[in-house]
Amino acid sequence: MFLKNYSVYKLKLTSTSQNSNLSNKSIKNKEVNYKFPGLNLGVVIPAYNEELNIGRTLDQIPKNISDNLCVIVVDDGSKDKTYEIASKYDITILKHPKNRGNGAATKTGLEFCREKNFELVIILDADGQHPPKYIDDFITSIMEDSVEFVIGNRFKQYYNMDVNRKLCSKLMTAFYFLFLHKKIADPTNGYRALSSKLIQNIEFESEYSLTQEMLFKILPYYKYKEIPIKLNPRDNGESFIKIKNYLTKIVLLFIKFYVFPKIKRITHKILSEEFRNRVKTYYLKT
Numbered sequence: 001m002f003l004k005n006y007s008v009y010k011l012k013l014t015s016t017s018q019n020s021n022l023s024n025k026s027i028k029n030k031e032v033n034y035k036f037p038g039l040n041l042g043v044v045i046p047a048y049n050e051e052l053n054i055g056r057t058l059d060q061i062p063k064n065i066s067d068n069l070c071v072i073v074v075d076d077g078s079k080d081k082t083y084e085i086a087s088k089y090d091i092t093i094l095k096h097p098k099n100r101g102n103g104a105a106t107k108t109g110l111e112f113c114r115e116k117n118f119e120l121v122i123i124l125d126a127d128g129q130h131p132p133k134y135i136d137d138f139i140t141s142i143m144e145d146s147v148e149f150v151i152g153n154r155f156k157q158y159y160n161m162d163v164n165r166k167l168c169s170k171l172m173t174a175f176y177f178l179f180l181h182k183k184i185a186d187p188t189n190g191y192r193a194l195s196s197k198l199i200q201n202i203e204f205e206s207e208y209s210l211t212q213e214m215l216f217k218i219l220p221y222y223k224y225k226e227i228p229i230k231l232n233p234r235d236n237g238e239s240f241i242k243i244k245n246y247l248t249k250i251v252l253l254f255i256k257f258y259v260f261p262k263i264k265r266i267t268h269k270i271l272s273e274e275f276r277n278r279v280k281t282y283y284l285k286t
């Protein structure tokens, strides 16, 4: 079955108490005390060449979260055994025919979640850096603190980060504070939770810098919270971030999602609708 620009290779929407364990091979738990019974939860895991990590990431997803848990691995055109390994689990797998990048893979997962109307969506990486044990904390934050968005913060505890990456992250923190007047300690952290309101209301466009587009579109308008997460170092595989490219994209995103809308708002305020329409018609004619 083909849906938009990805294919649904394996579809598993909800678990039942009989097959609540993700691994097909493992012993089935008949009596599970779910922490959030009935919660229609999507867990999106973008994965590219993660054959060494995807299995243990899926193994670590707590089995007692919800009887309506749907784990969605988005295989971003991997050339290794990522798909074969993921397909042994009782989960949904979406597949890009070609590699398109982390942002595109996440976007595909979110589009699927929107179609399926999940109440809450968690995004976590397949590379073993985001321990799935924190999923509970993300859900609790969204439910109890009445926020729409939750993002992990690795800097609450010691985290050994490459100096350039750390600088880039701190620059972005300053940037968001300066221009959006919002505090965010770890803006490059991809471990996040979104409420259904955000999933339904926000259209994401970027394929490369989705993590930042999300912040531009969420921080100024919705309640959010950061929670402390102890991130693991990446043991295997290659990071997709190239710092120079990343910073350039952030500046372009800033112009697109901050400067342009601001100019538009100002022109709307000072120029009459009639005048704006006249200019528009003139431009369409030329």
Ligand SMILES: Nc1nc2c(ncn2[C@@H]2O[C@H](COP(=O)(O)OP(=O)(O)OP(=O)(O)O)[C@@H](O)[C@H]2O)c(=O)[nH]1
Pocket (backbone or CB within 6 Å): 045, 046, 047, 048, 049, 050, 076, 099, 100, 101, 102, 103, 105, 124, 125, 126, 127, 129, 188, 190, 234, 238, 239, 240, 241
């Ligand atoms: N490297 C890479 N990862 C991708 C791609 N598409 C999806 N991903 C997945 O996106 C997630 C994040 O990628 P990472 O390269 O670890 O990005 P990161 O965690 O921000 O960067 P590091 O801190 O260097 O690990 C992982 O689960 C990848 O498997 C891609 O094209 N390249």
Ligand SMILES: [Mg+2]
Pocket (backbone or CB within 6 Å): 125, 127, 129, 234, 239
């Ligand atoms: Mg990573």
